[in-house]
Amino acid sequence: MSDSKQTILITGGAGFIGSHLAELFLDEGHRVVVMDNLLTGSRSNIARFANRDYLFIDHDVTNYIVVDEPVDHILHFASPASPVDYLKYPIQTMKVGAMGTHKALGLAHATGARFMIASTSEVYGDPQVNPQPETYWGHVNPIGPRGVYDEAKRFAEAMTMAYHRTHGVDTRIARIFNTYGPRMRIDDGRAVPNFMLQALTGKPLTVYGDGSQTRSFCYVDDTVRGLVGLLRSDEHEPVNVGNPNEITIKEIAERVIEVTGSDSEVIYEDLPVDDPKVRRPDTERAQATFDWSPQIDLAEGLRRTLPWFQQQVAALSAEA
Numbered sequence: 001m002s003d004s005k006q007t008i009l010i011t012g013g014a015g016f017i018g019s020h021l022a023e024l025f026l027d028e029g030h031r032v033v034v035m036d037n038l039l040t041g042s043r044s045n046i047a048r049f050a051n052r053d054y055l056f057i058d059h060d061v062t063n064y065i066v067v068d069e070p071v072d073h074i075l076h077f078a079s080p081a082s083p084v085d086y087l088k089y090p091i092q093t094m095k096v097g098a099m100g101t102h103k104a105l106g107l108a109h110a111t112g113a114r115f116m117i118a119s120t121s122e123v124y125g126d127p128q129v130n131p132q133p134e135t136y137w138g139h140v141n142p143i144g145p146r147g148v149y150d151e152a153k154r155f156a157e158a159m160t161m162a163y164h165r166t167h168g169v170d171t172r173i174a175r176i177f178n179t180y181g182p183r184m185r186i187d188d189g190r191a192v193p194n195f196m197l198q199a200l201t202g203k204p205l206t207v208y209g210d211g212s213q214t215r216s217f218c219y220v221d222d223t224v225r226g227l228v229g230l231l232r233s234d235e236h237e238p239v240n241v242g243n244p245n246e247i248t249i250k251e252i253a254e255r256v257i258e259v260t261g262s263d264s265e266v267i268y269e270d271l272p273v274d275d276p277k278v279r280r281p282d283t284e285r286a287q288a289t290f291d292w293s294p295q296i297d298l299a300e301g302l303r304r305t306l307p308w309f310q311q312q313v314a315a316l317s318a319e320a
């Protein structure tokens, strides 16, 4: 653990990545305050912290934030983050990226806390440069269906730099690429949960388009280690946190079929509007700045993830 005990506020701490971050800090002996309105996060992700040095505040961070104790770090991770979720909650997504980031930065300014924003590879849009270095400005359709998320996060980055430059807030910007692992919602609509659910229930895996579009999937433990590395560095520029191992979506479907031992087939459906054709992080800045690179390969990550989805499927069939 770092030298002294700290208090870390995590907005969105009941979500997938937020709850893994919370657990890491608790394991290190720190205090964690989770703030979440449970729009896409879940109580079951935080129930496991009940007997630890932890507080849950049920609050929508687009409204003024009050925390009745000193905080050392503020990690703003609240946001719908899967395409299905942000298409379902477009206005909440824009509000939490814009007003929520403003409120969280305001608290950091008032308290002197270090601040980290969970940004995203979506700031690169449908990139025309591959892999994407942090110096690439992106190729985003502001008025397309994904614009609500992409532009909210781009605004959040701009606001973060404005608070850093204007008020000297000690800020970090993490551009998080596709991450998978335990605690993903089985119905969040992303590729890995959809394919796991389909493979484990004997249904066809729905590959959108011809499956030649690429992503680079990072196991959650690697992502969280990268985020903490960035937080503890002194880098104010954006840093990509993701796995540079790029594969096609057709291939990830096949890998899920393998790991589950399923005999499901693959079927092809329409590609969503503005679906990026390629995505792969250039991870040199993370490597050079805080000596981070992912350690868990896709086969191992999928093996570690499988029991979670098996439990989720068992829970679904018990309900039915």
Ligand code: UDP
Pocket: 082, 083, 084, 178, 189, 190, 191, 192, 194, 195, 206, 207, 208, 209, 213, 215, 249, 271, 272, 275, 276
């Ligand atoms: N995808 C797919 N089938 C699904 C869900 C997603 O083929 O059932 C594709 C989607 O079109 C995209 C990729 O998988 O090309 C990754 O999608 P995801 O929703 O996981 O996140 P994104 O990287 O697009 O934010």
